[in-house]
Amino acid sequence: RTIASLGPLRSKTVIVRCDLNVPLADDAHGGKVITDDGRIRASLTTIRELRESGARIVLVSHLGRPKGAPDPQFSLAPVAARMQELLGTPVAFVGETVGDQASASIEALQDGEIVLLENLRFNPGETSKDEQERSAFAAQLAKHADVFISDGFGVVHRKQASVYELARLLPSAAGRLVAAELEVLRRLTEDAQKPYAVVLGGSKVSDKLGVIAHLLERVDSLLIGGGMVFTFLAAKGHKVASSLLEEDQLETVRGYLSEAERRGVRIVLPTDIVVADSFAADAEHEVIPADAIETSSFGASGIGLDIGPESARSFATEITDAKTVFWNGPMGVFEMEAFSHGTRAIAKALTETAGFTVVGGGDSAAAVRTLGFADNEFGHISTGGGASLEFLEGKTLPGLEVLS
Numbered sequence: 001r002t003i004a005s006l007g008p009l010r011s012k013t014v015i016v017r018c019d020l021n022v023p024l025a026d027d028a029h030g031g032k033v034i035t036d037d038g039r040i041r042a043s044l045t046t047i048r049e050l051r052e053s054g055a056r057i058v059l060v061s062h063l064g065r066p067k068g069a070p071d072p073q074f075s076l077a078p079v080a081a082r083m084q085e086l087l088g089t090p091v092a093f094v095g096e097t098v099g100d101q102a103s104a105s106i107e108a109l110q111d112g113e114i115v116l117l118e119n120l121r122f123n124p125g126e127t128s129k130d131e132q133e134r135s136a137f138a139a140q141l142a143k144h145a146d147v148f149i150s151d152g153f154g155v156v157h158r159k160q161a162s163v164y165e166l167a168r169l170l171p172s173a174a175g176r177l178v179a180a181e182l183e184v185l186r187r188l189t190e191d192a193q194k195p196y197a198v199v200l201g202g203s204k205v206s207d208k209l210g211v212i213a214h215l216l217e218r219v220d221s222l223l224i225g226g227g228m229v230f231t232f233l234a235a236k237g238h239k240v241a242s243s244l245l246e247e248d249q250l251e252t253v254r255g256y257l258s259e260a261e262r263r264g265v266r267i268v269l270p271t272d273i274v275v276a277d278s279f280a281a282d283a284e285h286e287v288i289p290a291d292a293i294e295t296s297s298f299g300a301s302g303i304g305l306d307i308g309p310e311s312a313r314s315f316a317t318e319i320t321d322a323k324t325v326f327w328n329g330p331m332g333v334f335e336m337e338a339f340s341h342g343t344r345a346i347a348k349a350l351t352e353t354a355g356f357t358v359v360g361g362g363d364s365a366a367a368v369r370t371l372g373f374a375d376n377e378f379g380h381i382s383t384g385g386g387a388s389l390e391f392l393e394g395k396t397l398p399g400l401e402v403l404s
């Protein structure tokens, strides 16, 4: 259901579930600074539209993973300030999600005004495993609102009070961001032009199991980098020294390798690896063939922290030859300059291909922006990490199911 299905919104109180879970760093004055405001920018289309239609706008979101109680380091206050700058209109911030102060601020809203409530996850009901607790919290959120708009795409895979139960209590619809994300991701699942290449990185194979199994049925090539690559190299019989290894996934990965061969899908692994003597920005490091990681000067204590330059070049060629590319997960420890080259090379290749490119995931999105790329250099940068992977996997996402 789209926003239009909710009818005229003038003077209606609209509660909007956003995903304003942005990365924060400490500033010099003991406060917090937003290091990537992409998710705030992505939420503005719906908010501007609601303002123009004269709605009274109540924004809710989580930030980080606080443990069901107030925790100042996860406050949404810096997000309200940034959103106000971007919108050029006041965004009032209330330091609680439910309670007298929140109620008073909502009741005082005039047409077109905006309030952002404090982090939903400061309340145990938001993420509770108990459906009744979640419903009770959702009822408190719904109390002052007329309609609900679900626009936090990054969180639609979570069965949480503000994502699922709240949508059942009020007339509800998907916001513009959720609609736009779905349009792009459907293009990948239903209408991907071939050759279709998927680049997967990040630390753990176990986070990507479902999506790999699903992608093997659809893609032409699967390029693997990041920490998860060492489980692939080990599954092929190579020694990986002290690199990240998920021993319990070796059998699964061997299964993927033979399934890929049977289906004619190319699993492309790096041929060289940047091996370091420790996990540190100033670690000693060498480029070593991927099948001989133990031969580095650091012997059995060497740790692979990035794909090597030869692999970066061959991955880039695969990417520029493809008509559709989906990328999730950095190729190495991109936060450390010495181990950022693989990730940078992949990002650059995506910006150079004529094909349709999608960057999926909060981390990958933050990585490309941190490395100096602009959003408009890619076909689409998804705001969803887990959500976009679960969508590609073909799973039913609770936050979408409840809207249909």
Ligand code: 3PG
Pocket (backbone or CB within 6 Å): 019, 021, 064, 065, 154, 155, 158, 362, 384, 385, 386, 387
């Ligand atoms: C994300 O960063 O992927 C979303 O904001 C969801 O956050 P979560 O994994 O803590 O539920």
